[in-house]
Amino acid sequence: MTVTRRSLKAFVALFSLPFTWAIVFMVVPYLVMISISFWSRQFPLFVPDFQFGNFIQLFSDPQYTTVILRTLKIALLVMAGAILLGYPLAYFLVFTVTSTRWRNLLYMSVIVPLWVSYLLRAYTWKIILGTNGALNSLMVSTGLISEPLSIFLYNQASMVITLVYIFIPFMVMPLVTVLDNIPKALIEASEDLGVGPFMTFWKVIFPLSLGGLVAGATMTFCLSFGDFVAPVLVGGPDGTMVANLLQSQFGAALNWPLGSALATLVLVLVLIVLRLSSRFDRAGHVSLA
Amino acid sequence: MRALRWWQKGMVGFSLMVLAFLYVPIAILVIFSFNDSAVTSFPLSGFTLRWYQAFLSNSQMLAALGNSLIVALCATALCLVLGVTAALALDRYRFPGKGLFQNVILLPLSLPGIVTGIAMLNFYKQIGIPQSLTAVVIGHATALLGIVVSQVMARLAKLDRRLLEASADLGATPVETFRRITLPSIRTSIIGSALLCFTLSFDEIPVTYFLTGREVTLPIYIYSTLRRGITPEINAVGSLIVAVSFVLVILSVTMLRDRR
Numbered sequence: 001m002t003v004t005r006r007s008l009k010a011f012v013a014l015f016s017l018p019f020t021w022a023i024v025f026m027v028v029p030y031l032v033m034i035s036i037s038f039w040s041r042q043f044p045l046f047v048p049d050f051q052f053g054n055f056i057q058l059f060s061d062p063q064y065t066t067v068i069l070r071t072l073k074i075a076l077l078v079m080a081g082a083i084l085l086g087y088p089l090a091y092f093l094v095f096t097v098t099s100t101r102w103r104n105l106l107y108m109s110v111i112v113p114l115w116v117s118y119l120l121r122a123y124t125w126k127i128i129l130g131t132n133g134a135l136n137s138l139m140v141s142t143g144l145i146s147e148p149l150s151i152f153l154y155n156q157a158s159m160v161i162t163l164v165y166i167f168i169p170f171m172v173m174p175l176v177t178v179l180d181n182i183p184k185a186l187i188e189a190s191e192d193l194g195v196g197p198f199m200t201f202w203k204v205i206f207p208l209s210l211g212g213l214v215a216g217a218t219m220t221f222c223l224s225f226g227d228f229v230a231p232v233l234v235g236g237p238d239g240t241m242v243a244n245l246l247q248s249q250f251g252a253a254l255n256w257p258l259g260s261a262l263a264t265l266v267l268v269l270v271l272i273v274l275r276l277s278s279r280f281d282r283a284g285h286v287s288l289a
Numbered sequence: 290m291r292a293l294r295w296w297q298k299g300m301v302g303f304s305l306m307v308l309a310f311l312y313v314p315i316a317i318l319v320i321f322s323f324n325d326s327a328v329t330s331f332p333l334s335g336f337t338l339r340w341y342q343a344f345l346s347n348s349q350m351l352a353a354l355g356n357s358l359i360v361a362l363c364a365t366a367l368c369l370v371l372g373v374t375a376a377l378a379l380d381r382y383r384f385p386g387k388g389l390f391q392n393v394i395l396l397p398l399s400l401p402g403i404v405t406g407i408a409m410l411n412f413y414k415q416i417g418i419p420q421s422l423t424a425v426v427i428g429h430a431t432a433l434l435g436i437v438v439s440q441v442m443a444r445l446a447k448l449d450r451r452l453l454e455a456s457a458d459l460g461a462t463p464v465e466t467f468r469r470i471t472l473p474s475i476r477t478s479i480i481g482s483a484l485l486c487f488t489l490s491f492d493e494i495p496v497t498y499f500l501t502g503r504e505v506t507l508p509i510y511i512y513s514t515l516r517r518g519i520t521p522e523i524n525a526v527g528s529l530i531v532a533v534s535f536v537l538v539i540l541s542v543t544m545l546r547d548r549r
Contacts (some may be wrong), residue, residue: 003460008462018375018434022394025431029405029412036411085307092304106308108542114482115485115541116534117492117510123515124314127329129320129526134317137330150442165314168307197296226401228495231516243403243495244470250407250499256414263407263480265308270400 020226030267037261046256064245064262071242074160075225081164082220083213086171090212091205093172094179107176114169116121122229125162129153129234162234163224170223171216178212179205218277222270242266315531322524329519340525350526353510360497360506361490364429368486371430373479377471379438380445395439397432402495405432410499420502421509428500429490436489437482438544444478445471459486481544488537492530 040049058064079104089110097103115119128134129152136148152158171181181244182205224230231241242262293301321329333526344350375394379387397405409428410420418424448471456466496506501509507530511523 005388007382011378011384014374015378015382015527018371018378018438019390021371021431022375022390022434025409025412025427026397026434029408032412032415032452033404033408043514085310088300089304092300096293096301096304108309108539109308112535112538112542113315115488116315117508117527117530119492119494119512120318120531121314123511123523123527124318126515127519128314128317130329132328132330132518134329134331136319137332165310168311196293222399223401226403227377228401228403229512230500232512243401246403246407247498256411259407260411263404266401267404270404274399 034264034267035261035266036257038214039257039260041255041257044254054258055265056263057258058261061272067240067242067245068265070156070240071225074156074163074239075221077160078163078167078224079217079221081160082168082171083217085164086168086216088181089168090175093176110172111169115222118166119229121166122162122233125158125165126153126233129158129161131215133169145161153234154239156239158234158236159230159239159241162230163227165229166219166227166230167223171217174212174215174219176212178209182208214277218273222273225269226266293542302411316458318524318531319528321521322528324521327521329521329524340521341529343522344526344529347522350507350510353505353507354526356422357491357507358503360425360429362486363426364433364490365486367426368429368433368437369479369483372434373441373475375434376438376441376445377467380442391438395430395435398435402493403499406496406499407525409496414501420500422501422504422506424500425497425500425506429493432493432496433489436485437479440478440482440485441475444475448474477544481541484537484541484544488534492501492534520524 024056036046037054038048038050038052040051040053041047058068060233091109093103093107097106130136131148131150131153133153135152136145137181139145140148186204186208187200190204193196197202226243227241228243228247231239232247233242235241246262249255249262253259320333321336323342324333325339337408366499379391406428409424409431413420413424433527452470453466457463461469491506492508493506494512497506497509498512505513507526511526514520514523
């Protein structure tokens with residue numbers, strides 16, 4: 001119902017607390033961060049100011065542009081990897097697994113890891129890929145290689161693998177939802193008309209699954225773009241990401257205005273991506289369970 | 290049932306491999322937590338519980354565990370109070386800015402945690418809240434609020450309005466109607482989202498990293514230990530965290546999916 005004078009009291013009683021909280025601890029902090037991104041630094045102090053120097057520095061200093069471009073590349077690779085692994089899995093769950101019980105069980109086993117310790121799921125790749133790690137020692141003991149290799153860990157590939165591993169469920173969830181909502185009659189009609197399975201997929205299933213694909217791609221891209229743990233644990237010297245830069249601006253480099261500008265950039269990028277993706281079918285939007 | 294064609298068999302194989310990809314790393318973590326060797330290498334050296342004992346006698350780690358539990362409990366409680374009232378208001382009333390409000394509280398879930406952490410750090414610095422566990426609790430409650438609101442709202446949307454009207458017609462006060470009609474039908478969504486909030490707050494790193502002071506939570510303790518090197522002790526405590534998280538998350542997901 002619309003809030004009327006009569007219902008106003010009940011509405012205020014319910015809503016004033018969460019509303020105030022969201023304004024004070026969510027909206028205001030983002031605004032403070034955005035405004036500090038225009039401040040200047042006069043070592044060792046940060047001075048309130050309104051200038052675009054921080055943003056200009058981010059876009060012109062190769063030290064920063066390299067990292068931003070690399071992070072974009074990694075995030076796109078993670079997104080692509082998650083699609084390549086996640087789409088067939090989602091298709092399998094919806095169209096190949098016929099027993100409802102099995103499908104629920106398998107679906108559950110895909111999404112549950114998403115909420116299980118993100119730190120430890122990243123960390124385990126460190127013990128798998130390390131020089132003394134599980135993969136190397138397994139290959140040495142089976143005689144596949146004679147010396148442990150150091151090529152597996154601390155590079156961009158290890159970072160992409162780890163991030164794909166962490167974020168795959170975000171791809172599978174919305175895909176399963178949209179694939180499940182495709183009326184089976186459409187697929188049967190296509191088959192009855194003599195269209196082969198690949199053309200049926202391409203002409204019927206794939207277009208109808210785009211909403212889920214976009215939703216999954218958005219989540220994996222946005223979250224891996226700002227990921228904090230993987231670059232530190234499994235990334236190497238050529239793997240500095242935006243999150244590492246942010247960390248150092250608020251740590252050793254001590255330049256909060258520049259760090260805030262970079263964080264604002266991430267915020268704006270994510271908002272643009274979310275806005276673009278919400279133009280697609282809302283059916284694909286992620287529900288948490 | 291028709292026999293599977295070659296491409297369907299291929300896809301079954303591929304999907305099973307992806308499922309293995311999801312679980313083998315977790316299995317490796319658990320296996321090495323019981324392995325009697327300081328390095329995480331094959332072949333395995335034998336069964337031991339000493340890494341678990343090492344964890345139990347590491348007072349710093351236990352203190353961090355205690356901090357994590359307190360933070361997660363407080364953050365979850367805050368999330369529930371704020372989230373359930375917000376969901377009730379959003380479900381029942383239409384008002385200007387409603388859509389915007391919903392989008393804003395969901396934002397921290399799709400925004401990398403580091404941005405939320407930095408925003409709050411800037412804000413705290415300006416108003417003079419010191420970095421501390423209290424700051425972390427506020428940060429978590431804010432970042433995870435969207436989970437409770439979205440899940441409880443989804444359940445409220447399925448509630449039969451006629452029940453509420455009937456209850457009011459029969460003379461029940463709004464509080465009574467809430468207690469006897471609304472609450473029972475949204476209970477599992479509240480418990481489910483609370484379990485999820487608890488697990489996520491317990492594991493949270495990016496927001497915590499920027500907001501915590503001298504006292505650290507368990508993930509931050511592990512994270513800073515890992516930057517110095519690997520110890521099998523981490524495998525032990527990690528396996529415990531993973532095991533408990535699995536139980537909580539399965540319970541949570543089951544309750545959130547329950548849509549009678």
